[in-house]
Structures are given as structure tokens and as C-alpha cells.
Amino acid sequence: MTTMIGKSIRRWWAVFTLPTFLAFIIGFLAPFILGVYLSFTKFTTITSAKWVGGRNYQRAVQDPVFWHALWYTTLFTIVTTIVINVIAFAIAYMFTKALKGATVFRTVFFMPNLIGGIILGYVWQLLLNGVLSHWGVTLTYSATYGFWGMVILLCWQQIGYMMVIYIAGMQALPSDVMEAAAVDGASGRQTLFNVTIPLMMPSITVCSFLTVTNGFKLFDQNLALTNGAPSKMSEMLALNIYNTFYGRPGFEGVGQAKAVIFFIIVAVIALLQNKLTTRKEVQA
Template sequence: MEKSIKKYFAFFALPTIVAFTIAFLIPFVLGIYLSFTEFTTVNDASWVGLDNYTKAFSNQEFVNALWFTVKFTIVSVISINVLAFFLAMLLTKGRRGTNIFRTAFFMPNLIGGIVLGYIWQLILNGILYKYEVTLTYSAKYGFWGLVILMCWQMIGYMMIIYIAGIQNVPKDLIEAAKIDGSSSFGILRNVTIPLVMPAITICLFLTLSNSFKLFDQNLALTNGAPSKQTAMLALDIFNTFYGKTGYEGVGQAKAVMFFLLVAIIAIVQLVITRRKEIEN
């Protein structure tokens, strides 16, 4: 059978592979090469070695964006996951109306980042107006604004993954722990959490990478204001590419480092939480 399928390579596999090569593979390899060159239109690239990388690090905006992104990611990953887990616990007790709550909490996740950004710009500016400031008055407001927005968008998503995980915990295990006299906190710590570890792995991965790569919401909510202080890495890279000519190489070097960071964080996190899963 394998042989007869093999004859149909051009029909089954070729279209996807061609599209993938053009949209992803070539741009990816070209991107790595170009990060070591100076160019404006790809055709005029000249080799400059690690120049772009040193330029990127001596660029205050990049270092600033890196810190802002790291801080934002830590705060939003923790708050999203704690709140989503808490809601999932409340919604897995077989209460009436659980489905309606689930539907409502998940909804913001379907709205696009640009639209989300403008919704929260209205709300947050409306609140801050009473204190006679705006969202772009200080980086502090932009930071917490983004955290609130991100929570609003992702809590429902993570909640339904946690719900699926918690529903898989065998009921008799919890009953047994109750009979043995465990407190509800003890059950949570020693029974529920270890058993939903796979869901925690997934949720941490999704919130980590989504927070770290945030772009649309950042663009719409503050666009980096005041003076680029609330620009995250993705926005800073975009601005380097399309904001100032002659910096395309630096932009590409930043993009390569961004990719490496995302890859390292994702792999380290997966390895750590997967190990926890096996232990249990």
C-alpha cells in the first residue's frame, strides 16, 4: 500500500510543502542569514558579522522592551493561571448554570487583539479620567492595562482547559481522601493539582508564549506610549523594521534573538512541567 500512496506525492503532500517552503522555510533561513548583514531590500545585503546584534543590545529601546516583556509575562502568567484555576474549581462542582458561566467567560477569547485593545482603551481611560490622567500618562498604567486586558482575554480559555483536566480526576480518589480526613486544601494540593499537571503544562505553555509574543493588543492599547516605554518586544521589532530605514538588519537580529528566547522558554518550561507529570 505504501508504494501506491507514494506515487501520489504530488497530489497529497506537494501543495502544503510548497506553501510551507515559500511562506515559512525560505523566509526563516533568509532571516537568519540577513541578521548578519546590512540591507534595505534583501538584494543589497552586505555581510557585517555580529554588528547587528551588538547594535541591538546597545539600543535602549530594545533592552527596555525586553524588561517590559519579561515583567509583563511573569505577572500575567501567574494571574491568568491562578484565576482560571480558581474559576475552574468553582465550575466543576456540578452546579446549575455552569454551562452559561463557561460560555460567558470564554467569549472574550474569540475577539481579536486590535478590537480588544480599543475596548479596554475606552474602559481604562474612562476610569483614569476621574483621576485626570490617561492610559499613556505613565508606563505603569499601560503595564497594568495590558495585564487586565490579557487576563480578560485568556482566563476563559485556560479555565476550560483546567475544567477538562479537573473532570478527569477520579471522584473516588477525592472521596477516599475526604474519608482519610484531608482538609479541602490538602485534597487540592495532594490530589487535584498533581493529577491535573498535564493541564497545567498546557496552560503555562499557552499563557507564556501568548504573553511573550503579544503584539496586536499592545499596538491598539498604548502603541508603546509614553515614549516607547510600554512597547513589548514584538512591537519594538516591528518598529525597528518599518520605523527607521537602515535598521532592517538590526530588526532582523532582534527577531532572531526573539525567536531564540521564545524557543528556549518554551522548551525549558515543557521539560520542567513534563518531569513533574512523570513524577506523579
């Protein structure tokens, strides 16, 4: 028998659903389809677009700077994903235990996530260049310095956010399972690796997905911290696409083709990562 709430939903669902659906079409789906179309054209404005087929994609994959940016971004994402999740999990595990002032420390760790990426980039540029100046170098002296500078920046910004997700997951762990492990005489290490981590796989899946996508999409911090120097050696994918689109007249279509390739790469990697971690979650 249909309830009053069910009748109301059937009657008024369009009022609540259609605005969101229209916003999704206007704000995401339509620009995405248009962007894919423009990647097959030569254009400076949408109205001047002329079909060139796969030429833009050919020029994109023949760009050695693009491949360097892809390798550089992939390495960066692997490092930051591991570091952020390991440290965030460790801090969350510590804060869920009896620790004086844990609430204050949680707030302090989360605060960097509230600061914009451009501001963080310039702040850390000053800090890191101040340290490196003792050795007579700067972040732009070598791509290696820029790489580790961005790793430090993103980890400092993201660890607090992932920590909050892990804390929420740990607080939702079934107490009876944890008590059973203690009764069976499991050590703290055994409980962590054989009980806590398997039960935390849903949170690990979410945090891994976020850190992987954030690593690949990094733009504003890269722009502020190194701007690709020296000689585009510290340029990541998002910045490479931006510089191709806006910095090279006549290459707008190539930049758009790189953006489509970038989307496919991130989507495939994110889906694979999500599938792998979800599989472990089901097994757990």
C-alpha cells in the same frame, strides 16, 4: 501480518503528508532561514541585501530601548502567567462542581478570546482612560498605567481559554482516585493540593506554555492600547522590533537581528518552562 489499513498507509502516505510538509517549508522553514540570513545583512529589499556580519546584532544589543522592552516584557509575562493560570484554574474548579448555570458562565468567560487583539486594545483603551480620567491621567501618562492596562486586557482575554483547558483536564481526572481520597477522609483543601493539582500537571504544562509564549509575543494589544507611550516606556519586545524594522530607515537589518534574538529568548524560556512543569508531571 500487515493489515489492509497498514497497506493503504504505506501506499498513500505521501499523498497526505507531502502537501503539509511543503506548506511547512514554504510558510515557515524557508522564511525563517531567510530571516536569519537577512539579520546578517544591510537591506531594504531582499535583492539589495549586503553582508555586514554581526554588526546588526551589535547595534541591537547596544540599544537601551531594546533592553528596556525585554525587561518590561519579561515582567509582564511573569505577572500575566501567574494571574491567568491561578484565576482560570479557580474558575474551572468552581465550574466542575455542581453550579447552576455553569454552561452559560463558561460561554461568557470564553467569549473574549474570540475578539481580535486590535479591537480589544481600542475598547479597553476607552474603558481604562475613562476610569483614569477621574484622576487626570491616561494610559499613556506613565508606563506603569500602560503595564497594568495590558495586564488587565490580556488576563480578560485569555482566562476563558485557559479555563476551558483546565475544565477538560478536571473532567478527565480518574474518579477512583478522587473517591479513594474522600474515603480516606481527605478534606477539600487536601484533595485539591495533594490529588487534583498533581494530576492536573499535564493541563498546567499546556496552559503555562501558552501563557508564557502569548505574553512574550504580545503585539497588537500593545499597539492599540499604548503604542509604547510615553517615550517608548510601555513598548514591549514585539512592538520594539516592529518599530525598529519599519520606523527607522536603514535599520531593517537591526530589526531582523532583534527578531532572531527574540525568537531565541522565547524558545529557550518556553523549553525551560515546559521541562520544569513536565518534570513535575512525571513525578506526580
